[in-house]
Amino acid sequence: MSDVTADAGPSGPLLAADGTPLKKKLAQTTRQAKIRALLLTAPLVVFLLAGFVFPIGQMLWRSIHNPAFSDVLPNLAVALKTWDGGGVPGEDIFEIAVADLKQSREDRSIGRAATRVNYELPGSRSLFTSTARKVNKIDGPPYKEKLIELDKDWDDPVLWSILKRVSNDYTASFYLSAVDRKYDVNGNIVSEAEVQQIYVKLFMRTFWMSALITFLCFLLAFPVSYLLSVLPLRTSNLLMILVLLPFWTSLLVRTTAWIAMLQSEGVVNDILVTTGLVGDENRAQLIYNQTGTIIAMTHILLPFMILPLYSVMKTIPPSYMRAARSLGANSLTAFRRVYFPQTVPGIAAGTLLVFILSIGFYITPALVGGQDGQMISNLIAFHMQSSLNWSLAAALGGILLASVLILYWLYNKLVGVDNLKFG
Amino acid sequence: MSGTGSGKSSTFVEFVNVQKSYDGETLVVKNLNLQIQRGEFLTMLGPSGSGKTTTLMMLAGFEMATHGDILLDGQPINHVPPHKRGIGMVFQNYALFPHMTVAENLAFPLEVRGMGQAEREEKVQRVLDMVELGSFGARMPAQLSGGQQQRVAVARALVFDPELVLMDEPLGALDKNLREQMQYEIKHIHENLGVTVVYVTHDQSEALTMSDRIAVFNDGVIQQLAAPAVLYEKPENAFCAAFIGENNKLNGTVTSATKTSVKVKLETGETVTALPVNISGKKGETTTLSLRPERVTVNPRSKSLPNMFEGIVQEVIYLGDHIRTRLDIAGHDDFIVKIPNSAAHPALNPGTKVKVGWSAEDCRALDAVASA
Numbered sequence: 001m002s003d004v005t006a007d008a009g010p011s012g013p014l015l016a017a018d019g020t021p022l023k024k025k026l027a028q029t030t031r032q033a034k035i036r037a038l039l040l041t042a043p044l045v046v047f048l049l050a051g052f053v054f055p056i057g058q059m060l061w062r063s064i065h066n067p068a069f070s071d072v073l074p075n076l077a078v079a080l081k082t083w084d085g086g087g088v089p090g091e092d093i094f095e096i097a098v099a100d101l102k103q104s105r106e107d108r109s110i111g112r113a114a115t116r117v118n119y120e121l122p123g124s125r126s127l128f129t130s131t132a133r134k135v136n137k138i139d140g141p142p143y144k145e146k147l148i149e150l151d152k153d154w155d156d157p158v159l160w161s162i163l164k165r166v167s168n169d170y171t172a173s174f175y176l177s178a179v180d181r182k183y184d185v186n187g188n189i190v191s192e193a194e195v196q197q198i199y200v201k202l203f204m205r206t207f208w209m210s211a212l213i214t215f216l217c218f219l220l221a222f223p224v225s226y227l228l229s230v231l232p233l234r235t236s237n238l239l240m241i242l243v244l245l246p247f248w249t250s251l252l253v254r255t256t257a258w259i260a261m262l263q264s265e266g267v268v269n270d271i272l273v274t275t276g277l278v279g280d281e282n283r284a285q286l287i288y289n290q291t292g293t294i295i296a297m298t299h300i301l302l303p304f305m306i307l308p309l310y311s312v313m314k315t316i317p318p319s320y321m322r323a324a325r326s327l328g329a330n331s332l333t334a335f336r337r338v339y340f341p342q343t344v345p346g347i348a349a350g351t352l353l354v355f356i357l358s359i360g361f362y363i364t365p366a367l368v369g370g371q372d373g374q375m376i377s378n379l380i381a382f383h384m385q386s387s388l389n390w391s392l393a394a395a396l397g398g399i400l401l402a403s404v405l406i407l408y409w410l411y412n413k414l415v416g417v418d419n420l421k422f423g
Numbered sequence: 424m425s426g427t428g429s430g431k432s433s434t435f436v437e438f439v440n441v442q443k444s445y446d447g448e449t450l451v452v453k454n455l456n457l458q459i460q461r462g463e464f465l466t467m468l469g470p471s472g473s474g475k476t477t478t479l480m481m482l483a484g485f486e487m488a489t490h491g492d493i494l495l496d497g498q499p500i501n502h503v504p505p506h507k508r509g510i511g512m513v514f515q516n517y518a519l520f521p522h523m524t525v526a527e528n529l530a531f532p533l534e535v536r537g538m539g540q541a542e543r544e545e546k547v548q549r550v551l552d553m554v555e556l557g558s559f560g561a562r563m564p565a566q567l568s569g570g571q572q573q574r575v576a577v578a579r580a581l582v583f584d585p586e587l588v589l590m591d592e593p594l595g596a597l598d599k600n601l602r603e604q605m606q607y608e609i610k611h612i613h614e615n616l617g618v619t620v621v622y623v624t625h626d627q628s629e630a631l632t633m634s635d636r637i638a639v640f641n642d643g644v645i646q647q648l649a650a651p652a653v654l655y656e657k658p659e660n661a662f663c664a665a666f667i668g669e670n671n672k673l674n675g676t677v678t679s680a681t682k683t684s685v686k687v688k689l690e691t692g693e694t695v696t697a698l699p700v701n702i703s704g705k706k707g708e709t710t711t712l713s714l715r716p717e718r719v720t721v722n723p724r725s726k727s728l729p730n731m732f733e734g735i736v737q738e739v740i741y742l743g744d745h746i747r748t749r750l751d752i753a754g755h756d757d758f759i760v761k762i763p764n765s766a767a768h769p770a771l772n773p774g775t776k777v778k779v780g781w782s783a784e785d786c787r788a789l790d791a792v793a794s795a
Binding site for chain 2: 319340
């Protein structure tokens with residue numbers, strides 16, 4: 001009466017009816033499902049690799065790898081690597097320098113190397129460009145003497161110690177710059193001069209403003225979400241459309257609308273003046289400063305707080321509050337002890353979402369932020385588009401990315417990611 | 424059993440002319456008058472939308488009566504908020520707070536009443552022992568089975584010693600066996616503690632098992648308020664007869680009536696002698712006759728019963744303890760007879776003819792309803 005399918009020897013593996021091991025049989029039958037799942041996700045995986053992982057990887061790579069100097073002056077770079085450093089090098093290196101400079105003049109590429117050195121030694125750019133212009137005058141040795149004759153800065157040991165440093169393609173100096181630090185002449189890490197310290201302050205401001213915006217979003221979103229979750233479906237759907245309406249409007253349009261609202265001759269100020277709350281001569285400065293950025297961003301990011309809150313609140317049956325009240329808790333206690341703790345997953349998801357979105361926000365601060373409403377992304381954009389210091393932009397972006405990851409990790413510790421509910 | 428004559432002291436909850444409307448156009452509860460005795464187990468039974476849950480919610484304080492008064496221990500409570508009514512409540516899906524342990528759930532009503540920790544712990548343990556979950560205090564509600572959650576919900580509604588406990592279809596989510604077991608447990612808790620229980624259900628067997636009295640709701644009106652046996656044996660109208668237990672309906676018109684008996688002519692011409700219950704007795708009045716399937720005698724001795732008919736067996740279903748037989752009698756092919764599964768029971772086969780009969784007292788002439 002032994003049943004073949006369940007017939008396993010005392011030690012042997014469980015066999016299927018046809019004698020193959022059950023595990024193998026199972027793998028065979030599930031293989032097709034696995035292949036299908038793989039095929040279904042393949043386009044997205046390829047897209048993510050090409051459009052997300054690769055570019056970000058490249059950008060981060062750029063923040064520590066800058067070959068501008070060794071590209072333009074390759075022989076000099078090699079020679080400097082073997083040079084022991086200290087003081088000004090000898091004739092042999094100057095000879096290579098002159099040859100490389102001549103070549104760079106032909107290629108018209110000296111600007112790149114000059115910019116790279118200029119990051120480390122501000123004001124040194126013209127040394128390279130002007131020397132390259134005149135380097136053809138040097139037709140023979142002694143190269144060192146003749147080059148110093150062209151520009152006496154070539155006799156500066158500080159210049160050469162920096163040249164030795166930039167001859168290495170790999171550098172941490174962009175990350176140092178991004179946190180207001182730099183190498184001094186001896187290669188020690190020191191603080192940037194006080195007037196030039198902008199990035200740490202800007203990071204702090206970005207985090208602080210993002211936290212404030214997140215908090216304001218929470219304050220505004222919580223009651224609205226609650227209302228949405230308890231209203232009858234028809235009404236709540238209508239209100240939901242109003243909440244989502246901003247999603248369907250261009251970010252630019254919304255930001256510009258805030259300009260129309262908040263500027264000194266704008267709607268809000270006009271109302272304040274008309275009602276006599278504020279005199280015509282001291283209209284409130286509500287835009288092109290931090291206030292403007294905070295107001296506009298709170299508005300723009302509000303739906304990202306409302307949606308997760310709503311989706312969590314929707315699942316809390318009203319019977320919990322009723323139970324709490326029937327057990328003797330007044331409305332406030334029932335809310336505090338029973339309702340609020342159950343909304344925590346939604347609050348966690350909403351705050352995480354809004355905070356992460358806002359520390360990377362760009363358009364709105366750029367348009368309404370003025371001077372003190374700028375955030376770190378605006379500076380990243382500046383280095384990408386205007387100063388063309390992509391390595392520094394990449395370093396700033398890298399720090400931003402790292403802080404988001406740290407934040408996420410912290411959140412996971414405190415709330416637990418499986419506790420987050422986005423919808 | 425109506426309670427009107429029992430004296431003021433024993434009436435604990437009283438509804439006086441209570442009406443409730445949600446939309447201002449229809450009344451969900453129509454002029455409700457109900458008195459519930461102290462220590463009573465009263466069940467509100469009815470189909471969904473009959474107003475029973477609304478009535479319960481008004482008593483709990485979650486709904487406001489549109490008109491009328493609700494008195495608790497003689498005091499009007501219309502304007503007392505739910506948390507000051509001191510009424511324990513068991514909800515349909517238990518409503519155990521998912522972020523608190525069982526013990527915290529049970530301590531919650533004591534905590535909001537400002538009870539000290541030592542006393543709280545003692546009470547929680549006592550009530551946990553009562554529902555036989557003594558060692559489950561540290562569990563989260565989600566870690567309990569449905570039946571255990573149910574017991575915690577009952578325990579939570581009782582832990583602060585309320586005099587009145589409301590239960591809103593508390594057993595609806597349990598499977599049949601567990602439901603029956605819990606019915607007895609709740610019944611025993613009620614008997615041991617002597618609390619007043621108002622219980623809402625749409626399950627008639629649950630109502631019959633547990634209640635001292637049952638209020639049958641339909642269409643916002645109490646159709647009948649009576650003890651289970653009375654309700655089953657002597658339904659006062661066609662709705663109660665149909666809603667509680669199984670029931671054969673025969674529609675006809677009254678041909679003659681006395682105080683104790685009425686002759687009713689069926690649509691197919693036969694005449695049935697019945698007990699007048701809810702008819703005026705006028706000649707020509709339409710009526711619905713109600714007859715319990717187990718009160719039909721198969722193969723009666725001739726002339727032993729006033730109503731004797733011959734029917735054709737349509738269907739025989741074996742149900743273990745009894746055999747359910749569907750007959751075609753007087754033009755009704757849904758006439759059910761329950762035959763006890765005893766050694767003496769007659770063997771019936773579909774298509775054969777059979778004689779059946781019933782007494783006039785078991786056949787109750789009620790208000791007319793459209794034949795189904």
